[in-house]
Amino acid sequence: MGQQIITIENISFTYHDESTPALNSVSLSVEQGEWLAIVGHNGSGKSTLARILNGLILPQSGRVSVCGVDLSEESIWEIRKQVGMVFQNPDNQFVGTTVIDDVAFGLENNGIPREEMVKRIDWSTKQVKMEAFLDQEPHHLSGGQKQRVAIAGVIAVQPTILILDEATSMLDPIGRSEVLETVRLLKDQGIVTVISITHDLEEAAKADRVIVLNRGEKFAEGTPSEIFSLDHKLVEIGLDLPFSYIVSKKLKEAGIPIQQDHLSEESLVNELWTLQLKI
Numbered sequence: 001m002g003q004q005i006i007t008i009e010n011i012s013f014t015y016h017d018e019s020t021p022a023l024n025s026v027s028l029s030v031e032q033g034e035w036l037a038i039v040g041h042n043g044s045g046k047s048t049l050a051r052i053l054n055g056l057i058l059p060q061s062g063r064v065s066v067c068g069v070d071l072s073e074e075s076i077w078e079i080r081k082q083v084g085m086v087f088q089n090p091d092n093q094f095v096g097t098t099v100i101d102d103v104a105f106g107l108e109n110n111g112i113p114r115e116e117m118v119k120r121i122d123w124s125t126k127q128v129k130m131e132a133f134l135d136q137e138p139h140h141l142s143g144g145q146k147q148r149v150a151i152a153g154v155i156a157v158q159p160t161i162l163i164l165d166e167a168t169s170m171l172d173p174i175g176r177s178e179v180l181e182t183v184r185l186l187k188d189q190g191i192v193t194v195i196s197i198t199h200d201l202e203e204a205a206k207a208d209r210v211i212v213l214n215r216g217e218k219f220a221e222g223t224p225s226e227i228f229s230l231d232h233k234l235v236e237i238g239l240d241l242p243f244s245y246i247v248s249k250k251l252k253e254a255g256i257p258i259q260q261d262h263l264s265e266e267s268l269v270n271e272l273w274t275l276q277l278k279i
């Protein structure tokens, strides 16, 4: 892991006309090259945190530093260049008439010269495995493909940080796993530091580190295994434990010698398969 790329110290934010804060004295840091998942039930403050990280709103107190720059009215545009966001609804983000137009849009907005644009469209669509779809219109694409085009549009402008704000929550299981696999490949190549904001613990299990928010406060922080060991405490704050984790526990209770509480169906199936071989 590298140096700290985001530092957040004691930030608080209360929306206009609201009595309780959406974020209450939250501190966290993100290291260059890691994948951090921020999870929490509805209303826990996840989207507010994402909006602050992208400079869409400023905290009323506390300090935010992104890539060594303190967030303020003056630095918002500098910080936004470092942070790319992919949102929940694939259809709301598709602004071009074709895949190539869509990826070109952000590059044009950033004043990238034409020759460089062509190179970056080629590179970014290959990174998300959408290079064969350049002339396709959005209605020919699945939700997962549209989200991968949105990711291509983000990485084409070369931000340091990619924030996924519930970016897989409207996708079917295949689309979700394609998007998460794309994100993992980008992270493994060091192309972006990833922050995924989600209420889905199965998605969080794929991250290097997880922060749990509850009612605007940090509830827990740790590796996915450390977080899942909180078990019923996560259920109490409205989160659903992953299916593979629940099945692992039930199998153990039933006397099946499972070695660990699996965080993905793939790893559970792999272990079940070895058990079957021993029979």
Ligand SMILES: Nc1ncnc2c1ncn2[C@@H]1O[C@H](COP(=O)(O)OP(=O)(O)OP(=O)(O)O)[C@@H](O)[C@H]1O
Pocket (backbone or CB within 6 Å): 015, 016, 018, 021, 022, 040, 041, 042, 043, 044, 045, 046, 047, 048, 049, 199
């Ligand atoms: N624009 C707004 N105006 C007033 N209150 C808001 C606004 N946006 C969010 N809130 C409130 O701030 C709190 C935190 O909301 P936030 O959207 O950050 O949580 P979240 O974890 O992202 O939830 P969700 O998954 O439902 O979006 C909630 O109580 C919410 O009602």
